Every structure is written in structure tokens, then in C-alpha cells.
Amino acid sequence: MIELEKRMNAVTEWSDTKKDRGDDTIERPKQGTEMSLIDVCDVQYITLSNSQQVPKCRSRGQPIDFVWTANKGYDMTGVTDAEVLxxxxxxxxxxxxxxxxxLKTFLAATDPEEFDQSFQTGAVTPQVTKAKAASYGYFIKNGRNPDVDESMYAVMEEKIFDELSALNDENEHVRFELFTTAGLRAAFSEDIRADLILINIAILLVAVYTIFMLGTCSGMHCRLxxxxxGLVCVGLAYASGFGLVYLMGGQTAGVHSLMPFLLIGIGVDDMFVICNAVDQQDLNLPASERIRKAMQHAGPSITITSLTNSLAFAFGGINSLTxxxxxxxxxAMCILMLYLIVMTVFLCVVVWDTERVGRKKGECCGLCMCGMNNPMCCRGFFLSGKQ
Known part of the structure; x- marks a missing residue:
């Protein structure tokens, strides 16, 4: 750990080039700008007996602080194992x-596992003899020096990671891991991007399922x-909902990429409810009458579920997590827009389709001319009694 500390404090190289790391590009400060760890960390000043103040990076439970000296910094020279203990x-x-x-803030897997430490004196009982894991960290104060650009912290983190990796390659018995706020954001974004592939596959599967199951295997009733x-209506709800919230000053994060999956689930459910209600009506009735009776059953159900979902999310918007x-x-806004679009645009399409069925015309504006008993339509096996 002391060797890693020395290597980190030796990092002072900067350049004016760009280095790509995945999808991110780090803009490096201009060449000739040299800074070390002491320049970017939050410094505390230790007052010595002669009233001299010595700068030191403020740390969070540094285990190697036990061997720090004002003259040599972190140095084990002349310090025995017994003195360290x-x-x-x-x-x-x-x-x-x-x-x-x-000790419990930075040591783990200690021997003994359970021990007490006095808040007044710091004394440990029973005494700790070893630990298998330790952590230590530095506080970075971005506003301490206005001349330090954010990119300098990014470069410093990259250089420290390189030093840490090199030390891991040289050491067989100790392994170091780097945890930083920027690293956490990058890992989170990477996980979100990986999950988006699965989300897109799920959306595609839902769309394919809807195409096959919303209607029946028939040239007239397949509802392609x-x-x-209906899927276009889901996209319109997504675009209009996001647009309205953006106009009100809303901001998005990686988790918002899950919204299409949420909307297509609710939208497809509404589509099935409306179409199933229409299918329950007598085919001999006029299209307008079939739609009227169908919406008497489907309308309240869709309205209640949509408003309940929207209100539930709206109340969730008062929590403290940004x-x-x-x-x-x-x-909440997307679900509300989805309800309005389903009850207007999508319902108009259903009315048009119901009128087409009443005229005995095939799907796709009459282009599909397959008969009910055609082998490609499974000879009408999937048709309901009313169809």
C-alpha cells in the first residue's frame, strides 16, 4: 500500500492528446500542466511541534496513516512489526x-473478527493481530482550486488506475481494486447499455407476439x-410524453431507457382489451354498433387502469431520489399520453378495421384475398364461433 501511495504521488504527467475509452473521450489538459495527487485531493494541514504546517491529503480511514511521519511521509523505515501492531x-x-x-471503517476479515474500540482513547480490545482486506480513500475537492479543470481529475484517475494495474501485475500476494465516483458512473452506464440490448429484444418479441395473437389466423381477421x-401509437405516446416533460424542465438518466418496455406492455394490454371486446360482438351488427357495445365494456377498464398507473407514478414523483x-x-406523463392516443388514434384504426370486416374485405386494405379454408390460414381452425 505504501508502494502504491508512492506511485500515485509520482503521477505528474499530462499531455494535450485525446484518448478514447469505450464511448467516452477524455479531453486532456494542455501539455506542460503538471499536477500531483496533493494538487487535486482535499488537503489537510498537520501542525508539528515547531508550529510548522505540513500538507497531507485528507483520507477516509487510511490504514497506512499509522506509519505516516512529517519528514518522510508514508515510510516503514525503522518501524518494526511490533510497533505497527x-x-x-x-x-x-x-x-x-x-x-x-x-479500524472497522477500513479493515475486514480481522483476527479476531469481533473487537471493541474506545471512542475516547482509540484503544482496541482484544487486540487485532491481522487483517485480510483493507480499504483507503482520498477526498477530492473539485472547488478547492478553480484552475483545476474537471478533465484533470479524469486524467489523474486514469493514471492512478494504470499504476494500480502495473502494481497488481508485479505482486502475487496482494491485489488492489480502484473505486471512484467516475468509475461507478461508467460501470452503471455500461450495465444499462448491456441491458438495453435485452430490452430491445423483449420489445421485439412483444411486437411479434401481438402481430400473431391480436387477431386470428385468417385473411380477414388477422389485424396486421x-x-x-398500435405499436406506432406506443411510439407516439413515448415521444409526446417525453416532449411534454422536457418542456417543463425534466431531465433524463440511464434508467429512462426502460420506458419503452413499460409503455409497450401497457399499450399492448389496452389493444388486447379493445380488440377482444370487439370480437365478442355479433358480426352481423353494424360496425358502429359493435364498437359502441365493445367500448361500453372495454372503456371503463382501460380508463381505470391507465389513470391508476399514471397517478401511482405521479405520486412516486414526490420522493427525494432525483x-x-x-x-x-x-x-406518469407517458402513460397518460398513451391512454389519450389509444382512445383516439388507435380506436379510429379499430373502427376502420371493423368496417372492413363488415364489408368482408381482406386484410391490408383488401390485398389479402386468402379464403377462410385456405391451408395458409390453417383452414379456419383458430376462428371463433362468431367469426
Whole structure:
């Protein structure tokens, strides 16, 4: 850990080139700008006995703080194992004053596993003799130096990662892992992008299922055009819902990419409810009468479920988590727009399709002329009694 600390403090190289990392491009500061870890971390000043102040990166439970000295920094020269254990179990390093280091914040898999540490003195009982894992971190204060551009922190993180990887290659017994806020964001974005592939496949499967199941295997009743227009309505709801929230100042994150999957599930459900209600009506009735009776059953059901879903997400928009609040508000608006579009645009398509069936015309504006007993239509096996 001390070797890694020395390598990190030695990082001062900068260049004016760009380096691609996946989909991200890091803009490096201009060549000649040299900074080290002490320049980008949040510095604390240690006051020595002679009143001299020595800068040191503010850390979060550094295990190697037990061997820090003002003259040599992190250095084990002349420090025995027994002295290290004494300092660890005292919870303090006299060179850093009366600050107490609580072992449970940075040590894991200790021997013994359970121990107590005094808040007043820092003393550990029973004494810890070893630990299999340790963590330590630095606080980065972006606003401490206005001359430090955000890109410099990105370059510093990249250089430290390279040093850490090199040290892992050289060491057989200890392995280091780097955890940073930028790294967490990158990993989260990568996971979201990977999941989006599955989301797209799921949307495609739902669309294919709807095409085959919304109607029946018949040249007249397959409802191919209705299904395609229903999927278009889902896309319109997505676009209009997002557009309205954007106009109101809404912002999106990676989780918003899941919205199409949510909308296609609700939209397809509405499509099946309406079409099934139409299929329950007598084919001999006029198209307008079939639609009127069908919507008497399907309309209240769709209205109640859509408004309930929209209100549920709207109430979710009052929580304190920014990303979740934003997702809920976008979902509420999209579901509301989906309801309005289904009850207007999609219903118009269903009316047109019902009139086509009443005129005994084939699907696709009459282009599909397959008879009911045609082998390609399974000889009418899937037709209902009313069809």
C-alpha cells in the first residue's frame, strides 16, 4: 500500500492528446500542466511541534496513516512489526495528533473478527493481530482550486488506475481494486447499455407476439394493420410524453431507457382489451354498433387502469431520489399520453378495421384475398364461433 501511495504521488504527467475509452473521450489538459495527487485531493494541514504546517491529503480511514511521519511521509523505515501492531491497537499515530482511526471503517476479515474500540482513547480490545482486506480513500475537492479543470481529475484517475494495474501485475500476494465516483458512473452506464440490448429484444418479441395473437389466423381477421398502428401509437405516446416533460424542465438518466418496455406492455394490454371486446360482438351488427357495445365494456377498464398507473407514478414523483423522481414523472406523463392516443388514434384504426370486416374485405386494405379454408390460414381452425 505504501508502494502504491508512492506511485500515485509520482503521477505528474499530462499531455494535450485525446484518448478514447469505450464511448467516452477524455479531453486532456494542455501539455506542460503538471499536477500531483496533493494538487487535486482535499488537503489537510498537520501542525508539528515547531508550529510548522505540513500538507497531507485528507483520507477516509487510511490504514497506512499509522506509519505516516512529517519528514518522510508514508515510510516503514525503522518501524518494526511490533510497533505497527502497537499503533494499530492504539488507534492513533502521534505524528497526526489525537485523531482516532477506527479500524472497522477500513479493515475486514480481522483476527479476531469481533473487537471493541474506545471512542475516547482509540484503544482496541482484544487486540487485532491481522487483517485480510483493507480499504483507503482520498477526498477530492473539485472547488478547492478553480484552475483545476474537471478533465484533470479524469486524467489523474486514469493514471492512478494504470499504476494500480502495473502494481497488481508485479505482486502475487496482494491485489488492489480502484473505486471512484467516475468509475461507478461508467460501470452503471455500461450495465444499462448491456441491458438495453435485452430490452430491445423483449420489445421485439412483444411486437411479434401481438402481430400473431391480436387477431386470428385468417385473411380477414388477422389485424396486421391494427397491430402495426398500435405499436406506432406506443411510439407516439413515448415521444409526446417525453416532449411534454422536457418542456417543463425534466431531465433524463440511464434508467429512462426502460420506458419503452413499460409503455409497450401497457399499450399492448389496452389493444388486447379493445380488440377482444370487439370480437365478442355479433358480426352481423353494424360496425358502429359493435364498437359502441365493445367500448361500453372495454372503456371503463382501460380508463381505470391507465389513470391508476399514471397517478401511482405521479405520486412516486414526490420522493427525494432525483433519478427515481424523474423516472416516475416521465412515466406518469407517458402513460397518460398513451391512454389519450389509444382512445383516439388507435380506436379510429379499430373502427376502420371493423368496417372492413363488415364489408368482408381482406386484410391490408383488401390485398389479402386468402379464403377462410385456405391451408395458409390453417383452414379456419383458430376462428371463433362468431367469426
Amino acid at each position: 502497537r499503533r494499530v491497537n492504539s488507534g492513533r499515530n502521534s505524528a497526526l495528533g489525537a485523531e482516532t482511526f477506527f 394493420v391494427v397491430t402495426l398502428m 433519478a427515481l423522481r424523474s423516472f416516475c414523472l416521465f412515466a
